[in-house]
Amino acid sequence: MKPIKSVLILLFISSFTPLFAQEREFSDLLQNIDAREKVSLNGLWDIIIDPLENGYYNHRLQPMDNGYFKNAKMQSPSDLIEYNFDTSDQIMVPGDWNTQMEKLYYYEGTVWYKKDFNYTAKTNELVYLYFEAVNYEAIVYLNGERIGTHTGGYTPFQFEVTDKLKEGDNFVVVKVDNKRKRENVPTVNQDWWNYGGITRSVHLISTPKTHISDYSIQLAKGSTNIQGWVTVENGSDGDNVEISIPELRKNVKSVVKNGKASFSIKAKPTLWEPKNPKLYEVTIKTGTDEITDTIGFRTVSTQGSKILLNGKEIFLKGISIHEEAPFKTGRVTSKEECRILLQWAKELGCNYIRLAHYPHSETMVREAEKMGFMIWSEIPVYWTILFDNKDTYANAKNQLTEMISRDKNRAAILMWSVANETPEGEARLDFLTNLANEARKLDNTRLITAALDTQSEGEGGKMIEDPLGKAVDVIGINHYCGWYVDKPQKCSSVKWASAYDKPMIMSEVGGGALYGLHGSKNERWTEEYQAEVYRTNIEMMRNIEFLSGLSPWILMDFRSSRRPLKRIQEDFNRKGLISEQGMKKQAFYILRDYYLKENN
Numbered sequence: 001m002k003p004i005k006s007v008l009i010l011l012f013i014s015s016f017t018p019l020f021a022q023e024r025e026f027s028d029l030l031q032n033i034d035a036r037e038k039v040s041l042n043g044l045w046d047i048i049i050d051p052l053e054n055g056y057y058n059h060r061l062q063p064m065d066n067g068y069f070k071n072a073k074m075q076s077p078s079d080l081i082e083y084n085f086d087t088s089d090q091i092m093v094p095g096d097w098n099t100q101m102e103k104l105y106y107y108e109g110t111v112w113y114k115k116d117f118n119y120t121a122k123t124n125e126l127v128y129l130y131f132e133a134v135n136y137e138a139i140v141y142l143n144g145e146r147i148g149t150h151t152g153g154y155t156p157f158q159f160e161v162t163d164k165l166k167e168g169d170n171f172v173v174v175k176v177d178n179k180r181k182r183e184n185v186p187t188v189n190q191d192w193w194n195y196g197g198i199t200r201s202v203h204l205i206s207t208p209k210t211h212i213s214d215y216s217i218q219l220a221k222g223s224t225n226i227q228g229w230v231t232v233e234n235g236s237d238g239d240n241v242e243i244s245i246p247e248l249r250k251n252v253k254s255v256v257k258n259g260k261a262s263f264s265i266k267a268k269p270t271l272w273e274p275k276n277p278k279l280y281e282v283t284i285k286t287g288t289d290e291i292t293d294t295i296g297f298r299t300v301s302t303q304g305s306k307i308l309l310n311g312k313e314i315f316l317k318g319i320s321i322h323e324e325a326p327f328k329t330g331r332v333t334s335k336e337e338c339r340i341l342l343q344w345a346k347e348l349g350c351n352y353i354r355l356a357h358y359p360h361s362e363t364m365v366r367e368a369e370k371m372g373f374m375i376w377s378e379i380p381v382y383w384t385i386l387f388d389n390k391d392t393y394a395n396a397k398n399q400l401t402e403m404i405s406r407d408k409n410r411a412a413i414l415m416w417s418v419a420n421e422t423p424e425g426e427a428r429l430d431f432l433t434n435l436a437n438e439a440r441k442l443d444n445t446r447l448i449t450a451a452l453d454t455q456s457e458g459e460g461g462k463m464i465e466d467p468l469g470k471a472v473d474v475i476g477i478n479h480y481c482g483w484y485v486d487k488p489q490k491c492s493s494v495k496w497a498s499a500y501d502k503p504m505i506m507s508e509v510g511g512g513a514l515y516g517l518h519g520s521k522n523e524r525w526t527e528e529y530q531a532e533v534y535r536t537n538i539e540m541m542r543n544i545e546f547l548s549g550l551s552p553w554i555l556m557d558f559r560s561s562r563r564p565l566k567r568i569q570e571d572f573n574r575k576g577l578i579s580e581q582g583m584k585k586q587a588f589y590i591l592r593d594y595y596l597k598e599n600n
């Protein structure tokens, strides 16, 4: 190979370095996209399934400059073009591909997506192409030109495309790749379905050239003042920004300085809480741009082993939830599906939900907030990710940053979780301590947590002394008494002690049952067995003085390729209190009784 050619190839390859390598405070995501003028790119997209990445690499495994992203069409009958989006299969966006085509059920690899659309530009506007989530790696092309990449399956990303749009016909192509890789976040082993595809909505969002891009508006830590900042894209220092909360009769003006307009408002808002999830309309104005959000105000803190909401102790009566659709399975794709899951959690008597094991959609978070659920939100730092790999850290940090960027104005979120069930070790401790510090740097108003599954046996029973306990504000414990360890009958007498004077949440307890399977309480997979696990675990939890909440595993049965047992699991983790078809198992009512009768 000639040197000049190899340099060019290297440059080409290195231009695919994931964006998360860059240092920045918040990600540059537009805040509150629902309030923006936008065109939906949802609906049917043309797809080409490409397990060999033939549309990307040539036969010498070099990236090609005329790959499928060119969306080439035959010009004459003698042309050789071995793909054609216009005659290909189609699937729905938003949506996972696994549940839309039988042959894609277990598929992990590349699928090319293409959508045609029409656009007429307005003067003085900027246009963003915004993806709410693509699992896992996305390379995005507009009209045949690569515009950027994104890594991580559960957070949004955007590209400013104003100059790349044509008047009239346009097309966007996305190379989506959900291959599991050892260095990814999550890594290769996970207990949920690796749903691939453009799993959440896609929009073209237009804004004035100078526009409000981001803001943070919250009660300040330990104060009754509403505090925040606003950033203005293409603005300059000296620009005026106005923030108003009409219901509180507040209106303040601020000026952009060093890129941000900061403000503080003395106010006495009605505080957001589960029994009264009060949200206020807040309007921000600058120059020609104006945006309105609905924002709640509350404080959250800890005092010894207690969690305080608005200064008062609160017990978190929760349930863990995967972002899996009721009745049809696959990824949740609508507000209605979010509301069904949340309504079930309401019926269960919950005031709290753990959104496992990755950031759920903004719709889910906003609907939960309106319904009065306190939220634990989490990134997929799960099990055995590569704690000694710098790129893995950069990736995890980027997912954390994008999660906090998107949801920092949601009062319902009390906790950011940095990890789930990670094995003890020095590299892991450094990795997660750094992530926890990072989360605090981005947002000092919320608590940091992680779900641990390590404990030792001491005189006082199970002893929580995982060194990660130092780095978090709230300790989550996953423990499957009666399922993975011990018989259910043993659980009532299990005692817990902690080396930390911090609140503990039982972030997971539970066991599996196939809905409709009945038998004795000693027979696995029966509803009676699962109910017994709940009964005895609830007794165990009553004895934990430093317990400040729980989120048993899990609201609804969910797909997992770790669960092959025929006639019982059939690719589902059966620890749901409700089957994927919406049928409530006995254990649902055991937990509901506990929530409705105790800890009010």
Ligand code: GCB
Pocket (backbone or CB within 6 Å): 191, 357, 420, 421, 478, 508, 553, 573, 575
């Ligand atoms: C866990 C994991 C969760 C699994 C669950 C199980 O501890 O955190 O992702 O699905 O156990 O069912 O084994």
